[in-house]
Amino acid sequence: MPINAHPEYLNAEAEYYNASTDQEKLEALEKMVKTLPKHKGAETLRKNIKTRYKKLKQEVQTKRKKSGSKKGIKKQDMQAVLIGLTNSGKSSLLKVLTNAEPKIASYGFTTKEPEIGTLHHKGCPIQIIDLPPIASENFENGIMNNTDTLLIIVEKIAEIKPTLDLIKNKETLLKPKIIVFNKIDIHDENTKRKISETLKSKRYNFVLTSTHTNEGIEKLKEKILKTFKIIRIYTRHPGKKQDDIPIILKPKSTLQDAAEKILHGYSRKVKYAKVTGPSSKFANQKIGLKHILKDKDIVEFYTT
């Protein structure tokens, strides 16, 4: 039956057929319902689209439940999650901190599923996750509850408490937190000083940032790294310069842990190592597998 559809509807329909992800399909179906003519002739089609929408939505939700998350994020050694209300600038922060290219927009509820990026700071790879706005239907509590560090993004001091109140899991609330007061570029110096003083008086670990001017971004990177309880061990081949990328270990890890981190089973091949740095009494001290390493040690392995 001819329905005399508007060009907007036809565009939405074309988007639906060209969509490559379920999310794009859902968005196109939403647009199709909105732009469909209101008259009776289009009723069957409207029902049909609504059914398609419901079915797809259910499929997506089941898939998500099964995999834990749509993208099946594999947690890395160090992970921080961007949490905040819509439009606070979470995706913009992911973009300036990492190599990721998330969607950024001035309208609300832009991010529909988690986006991942890696921040490389002082040789450490830190996984940063951008989530949909907290308390929205796409928010992922599981990712937030499993992370190491919470980055709470706000535009106003009054947003901090309501945002924290939305975190229901008590253990999650005890995790290291950084209050990221974003969009600081829109305030004058006097207001900035007042914001800093208030945050200080509330004893928050905080930083004022702008993704437009990059103010505070380096400070934020430093603060993020400091929240992880880790030590960095640099390996070196005898007679060569140390590797740039450290092995990341928990504090009080041994030489054996370091060897196993390089390759499972490698510690069985290690005869001894030479260590130079905070855990050694002198340069190139010969050590065994039980030796406890410290942050910034440089290690040379000798194998059988």
Ligand SMILES: Nc1nc2c(ncn2[C@@H]2O[C@H](COP(=O)(O)OP(=O)(O)OP(=O)(O)O)[C@@H](O)[C@H]2O)c(=O)[nH]1
């Ligand atoms: N002035 C100013 N605007 C910013 C800053 N950071 C982000 N914005 C703007 O704020 C709007 C929202 O940015 P997004 O990064 O998409 O915000 P979001 O928190 O990811 O939003 P949702 O995905 O909806 O939760 C965009 O128009 C950005 O350009 C900033 O530091 N200063």
Ligand SMILES: [Mg+2]
């Ligand atoms: Mg976003």
